[in-house]
Amino acid sequence: MITTNGADLASKTFDFVIAGGGTAGLTLAARLSEDPSVTVAVLEAGDNTIGEPKVRIPGQFGVTIADPKFDWTFFTKKQPLSNNRKVLWSRGKGLGGSSAINFYAWVKPPAGDVDAFEKLGNPGWNWEDYLKYSKKSETFHPPAQEQTDVYPHSYNVEYRGTSGPIQVTVPPHVYTVDNLFQETMVNLGLKAIEDAYGGNTTGTWICSSNLDPKNWTRSYAATAYLPQDRPNLAILTHALVSRIIFVDRVEGQDLTASGVEFIHNGNTHVVHARKEVILSCGVVQSPQVLELSGIGRPEILSKIGVDTKIDLPGVGENLQEHNLVATVFELNPAIKHETLDLLRDREYAQEAVRLYAEGKGMLRTGITSFAYLPISSVKSVEAENLIKQTEREIEEYKNTPGIAPGLREQLDIQLETLRDDTMPDFEITGFPGLFSLSLNPEPGKQYISLVALLNHPVSRGTIHAKTANPQDTPEIDPHYFEKDSDLENLVQQVKFMRRMVQTEPLKSGITGVEVLPGEGCTTDAQIRDYIKDNHRSAWHGIGTCSMLPREKQGVVDPQLKVYGTKNVRVVDISIVPIQIAAHTQATAYMIGEKAADLVRASHAL
Template sequence: MPIYPLPQPIIDQAFDYVVVGAGTSGLSLAARLAEDRNVSVLVLEAGGDHTGDNSVEIPAQYGSTFTNPKYDWAFKTVKQKHSNNHESFWPRGKGLGGSSGMNFFCWIKPPAYDIDAFEKLGNPGWNWASFEEYSKKSETFHPVVEEIANNFPQTYNPKSLGTSGPIQVTVPLQAHTVDIIFQDALAAKGVKTVEDPYGGDTTGIFVAANSVDPRTWKRSYAATGYLDPNQERPNLHILMGAYATRIIWSDEKDNEGNLIATGIEYIHGEEKKVASASREVILSAGAVKSPQILELSGIGRKDVLAKAGVDLKLELPGVGENVQEHNYVWVIYELDTTKHDHQTLDLMFDPGYIEASLKLHAEGKGLHRLGMSTFAFLPLSSRDPAATKTLIDVLEKDLNSKKESGEVSPSLAKQYDIQLSALRDDSLPDMEFIVFPGYFGARESQGAGRRFLSIVGALNHPISRGYIHIKNDNPLDNPEIDANYFGNNFDLKVLLEHVKYIRSLSDTEPFKAHCIKEAYPGPSVSSDEDVENYIKDSHVTTYHTVGSCSMLPREDAGVVDPKLKVYGTKNVRVVDISIVPIQVAAHLQTTAYVIGEKAADIIKAEGA
């Protein structure tokens, strides 16, 4: 597998497939396409190669690569008018592996209901059965090692997990004392343990796997899992430092009037160059960059392109629309260290601890194996069923009014009907809670010997929809991102319910006995209005943007069809999580791999 710098004759040749973006979906797709030695694949990647970089590969360093331009695109939203003019920072992976090289390792599969919704919205074959097939193809699940299992019992069904895929997956080391405190408190509230969290039912509480290889206790991600085994393939090429700008179109159209792509323009060093594609151009640049490249290529909303000074090639109003993003808030409690020596990430601030822990990691030991472990996915009614019913009734009335006025389109109404149905079903999750073993977001010690437990509450099914659009015709400028956080007030009320549920744990044993006090946001934030302002000021993206190139029928503002082909084009596809038409209650890593794997089979079948 030739990797940049490529010889000039290689750069100048035409490839069967040119893939833009060596991220989670892009690398999985490219590696699978290259299994056919009769085709040639070129992957263009704006970033570099981070394989072997400890900042990427060693766990328990959450967010350490954020804002560093070597690893991170470091996008920002515009000021959010429904969120106290809060600007949200959107880190996204740059370099081989994309965001799979900077995420928080969570290996979580969505509820079957959420994936089946793709099919309900007009995408035959995009259902839970297919998702399960491809997620198992992408993973090798390693049984929990004895050291971890002895401290904390695990629940999973091996039948729901893959045994021979490129990504190595296992249950990580846990700060098991805080996991037990949280799990026992939820059990006291009647929350069930999920026996098979990878089988399509995630409602309840469970310890989640991480994308970590227990043989090395290092990150397993697209660059190591999908590329390393393919180093010798002469038909797979990776060109790094290649910043894609726009699709190059033929002057001719096909017999059905579709645009024909002939390649991709990209910037390499100071030069503009073109990578020629004889079969297909495939955008795997992510939910921010893929719509940007389409718009710079003349595909999108007429008004957006006209304002940006880009000639319209194809009007496709859904490009950059229907954007949905998870976001979260957190509550932090100080732990009573007289009862347990809690092994939390707060230890990392002790002088000399990190150096000693890294040495242990090299021996397969120590706290640098610590992962994100306990998750709870609960119905919205978990805290107060009566209040929830009222909240959903108000939402439904609001949406019906907007449907009648035309503010909500018939296409979006179909999505909202699915969301409302899920909200009223107490077997389905709408709230997510994550145990973070330490003072979340700390950049310095909170005091020697002090230990903390942070509970993160995440909004999984936003009602609000945003957009991502180019501002001008300069490809080096990031697009304008408006998540429209709390554009529908229901989303704010749902996060308020998350905070209230977390705070209710302080009156629940054994949580009550082990936590000294709420350290953040603290007792001064008490009324609903106080909490809502805290949420508006403090909420953070969960790095799960979807929808900007939605897989929907064209009449429903779709951008790609069920074969991921861009409407109105003969040979352009989008293969990344931007195609997800409606948000799911899960972290998106597994979904991104599924999209890459499934797309490869779709493309191979068409080329056979």
């Protein structure tokens, strides 16, 4: 049951109450409610956007971004090392959460990044388990003949799920750009990866998308996981969770949650939980709800007028975010391409809509060309200096007075990754079109954008409630470029992308015109300013409810239970304790799948 009637849930009791109907939350709700003896309620602050064309139809990159119907449109506080900019942090608002508005990239991390979770004190959180649960979430569809006729796609079925809810395939239609990208990367010394879904992503490869090839629609949490009619599952939209309700404390015992308070149509209600309260509000709002419930750093709570129930200083800390920057080049018009730029032309776009109704055309497009590479593969003095700079900054950081407990171990792992030639430090994606918020394509021209991501930031940020009002946006402070090696990492990636366009076949595939940053941006100082003015969030923030031992500033244990509580868990991407070299949606589904087994096991369901 999906409802907008608050009375359907208010004052009622369910076995499990899940705050947040996003990627992991709906995954968990669907799995728990497979048992007809269990009752589950989901409270989602956004709308029911199932069936909305902006969500359903692929190929429309960015149409939901900054649209308040679909996007929370959070902004960071001013970032002093990004020329005092406030950076947009889009997060999905509505059933399915960010899985309803992302760019469909289905990416899994390298095995070493996941094994780091276990090294940090979380038994069972390793690559073997990751692969098991991520395969459970997906059904992979091999490329169709129309694709293999024009591009030699490769895959390994052992790494792919065959019966999960999320439909995954390789989208067609940008093979000419893929050829330029992939062959150039091989000519620069990267290995072509047969299938990057088995724990090895270092090299160049074709990415899958969460698209259903039967009808070429987005396959995501709200459509793939939710059953049509399940009487033991109730979902209320437009319901903003304000805090967790606890029974009176028993001296010497952990707190027990009895339900949650929520706001619906301006009225405050309570829904009761017989077994557990589970937060799935995401990296921004899960820590906010904990703080408004009295769980967090006492100095933060006292500032907003909330009494401390559990002193848990890790709440809202350890934020790590991927950010990205693009270089853009004009494609050579002598080579025929179909890029997303064509959709800016009204007649072409109308024809694309007509073709889409027949299961054809450009609206089936995704982002397919990815490369992950260690810094050492760049083979330049500057790259070697970046490694030395990062090592030096990490050693200094580890010796900072008052450094957060457990952070030294994270930084040691990051150093191991940096020094490991089999692990990626750079990520470069080939976007088939002009990737810019400020520029539009010139009529008749087409573009390739090379997009660099900072995968393992050294800087750590915070997200904290600013007031006790749940409708007020929390303060997001990623501390962008607080550690200069993060900025230098992107500088070196920009330089590498410029090397790419001097390498065949990409060299012949472009006109030689660099649209962004442009010919006037030549010195390191100029590149740094370009990055500061133009970098964006990749919407992959993690860590604000880190799964770590409590003494290491953890918020949840390996069972995802919040320390100091008997029956509160966090099940979303905020529990990831150290950043991964991957886009995060596949990981969010994995967390939801694994959490379902953890919850069932603890209640013998």
